[in-house]
Amino acid sequence: MEVITAVKGFKDILPEETGRWHYVENIAREIFSRFGFKEIRLPVLEKTDLFKRGIGEATDIVEKEMYTFRDRGDEYLTLRPEATASVIRAYLEHSLYNAESVTRLFTIGPMFRRERPQKGRFRQFHQIDVELLGLDDPRADAEVILMLMHFLTTVGLSKVSLELNSLGCSACRPTFRTVITEFLQGKEEGLCEDCKRRLGSNPLRVFDCKSRECQEIIADAPHLSEFLCGDCRSHFDAVTSALTEFEIPYQINPRMVRGLDYYTKTAFEVTTEHLGSQNAVAGGGRYDRLVQELGGPDTPGIGFAVGFERLIALLEGADFTATPTPDLFVASLGDAAQKMAFVLCNSLRRKGIHAEQDFSAKSLKSQMKKANRLNCAYTLILGDREIEEKKAELRDMKAGTQQTLPLDNLDQSILKLIKER
Numbered sequence: 001m002e003v004i005t006a007v008k009g010f011k012d013i014l015p016e017e018t019g020r021w022h023y024v025e026n027i028a029r030e031i032f033s034r035f036g037f038k039e040i041r042l043p044v045l046e047k048t049d050l051f052k053r054g055i056g057e058a059t060d061i062v063e064k065e066m067y068t069f070r071d072r073g074d075e076y077l078t079l080r081p082e083a084t085a086s087v088i089r090a091y092l093e094h095s096l097y098n099a100e101s102v103t104r105l106f107t108i109g110p111m112f113r114r115e116r117p118q119k120g121r122f123r124q125f126h127q128i129d130v131e132l133l134g135l136d137d138p139r140a141d142a143e144v145i146l147m148l149m150h151f152l153t154t155v156g157l158s159k160v161s162l163e164l165n166s167l168g169c170s171a172c173r174p175t176f177r178t179v180i181t182e183f184l185q186g187k188e189e190g191l192c193e194d195c196k197r198r199l200g201s202n203p204l205r206v207f208d209c210k211s212r213e214c215q216e217i218i219a220d221a222p223h224l225s226e227f228l229c230g231d232c233r234s235h236f237d238a239v240t241s242a243l244t245e246f247e248i249p250y251q252i253n254p255r256m257v258r259g260l261d262y263y264t265k266t267a268f269e270v271t272t273e274h275l276g277s278q279n280a281v282a283g284g285g286r287y288d289r290l291v292q293e294l295g296g297p298d299t300p301g302i303g304f305a306v307g308f309e310r311l312i313a314l315l316e317g318a319d320f321t322a323t324p325t326p327d328l329f330v331a332s333l334g335d336a337a338q339k340m341a342f343v344l345c346n347s348l349r350r351k352g353i354h355a356e357q358d359f360s361a362k363s364l365k366s367q368m369k370k371a372n373r374l375n376c377a378y379t380l381i382l383g384d385r386e387i388e389e390k391k392a393e394l395r396d397m398k399a400g401t402q403q404t405l406p407l408d409n410l411d412q413s414i415l416k417l418i419k420e421r
């Protein structure tokens, strides 16, 4: 019968890979909590309107990448394509702003975008997402970026670059929008179909468009930095000088607009040359209007998300022990010995020992080979003869030494030996 495979773009994370995932998650949890961030866990399914309103209708994500379906009732639901909108939904739904004026949250989990799968791009992928709500101070931007860069270097990434831009605010961006609309006038025919269609609703998207024709047209366009208002300019200057003070290298990329519409002021991306065309490991920025646009009080925010798979791909080659090695292998031969091994293994496991047994009743020699392969610290040899003589042999696999243990209180003696090791 034909084997059913996983859905295209949806990937299994196999046991040999999960060690890397744990390693990264542990560092993330450790570092983020040092900066005062608390973990929040959120559902993967949300009402479609949350993302339409949050991310923006005229973005690639909302226009063509969301997994949206009509529920058996009449509601439109979407598998979350990103976490920011969901974090804010929960922040508002549970009035987290009442508890503290500044809220620092992070979440780790799967996101879904129906993009064309390729190296570093999946339809189900994972993000480590961080959001800081309630501060418009540029020090918050610098702190969040510093934490991201510290996290990436601690995990082991060295050759990454941080790109920064300011996307302005509701005071200065409309002027720039008019300038770009005028700049694109007469050039419409050369644009891709998406950009042509979005010209009226979202002309800035052309900067983010991957198509070569759009990139060529936009190459000579004016930059937003020339049109920033005084507030946005001084905010950006304060962010960059704080980064300089922290000795965090960055490059200003005046053409970066990010693929989501909620950004205001600071926007950033961390890229690397080692990921091919999908070169962003992380992206984020400030979103001072989003909480209000999702129905909440006027609350500024800033955050970022790291692409978990891309980060893991960059760690390829690094040495991780995915599966912990067992403390004990119980090799047993004969019915009585097998039965005893079964009881012993499970009793020791409940006492905190990682014990293994082979149910196959193969020869003692092949069981010893398996113990070796698993890299066990000890092997207990239990044959029918040993049971008759009321003893068992315990072999220290590293030292190559062996000792005889009485069957009486065998679990206690083993427990003691392993704990004292």
Ligand code: HAM
Pocket: 081, 082, 083, 084, 113, 115, 120, 121, 122, 123, 124, 125, 126, 127, 129, 130, 131, 259, 260, 280, 281, 282, 283, 284, 285, 286, 302, 303, 304, 305, 306, 307, 308, 309, 310
């Ligand atoms: P984003 O730039 O869309 O931002 O995604 C962040 C990161 O997720 C990317 O830099 C990339 O590493 C990873 N990523 C995105 N799409 C895929 C994919 N199809 N396959 C594999 N990895 C992918 C956001 O999602 C914002 N919510 C970040 C943010 C948080 N801004 C403020 N707070």
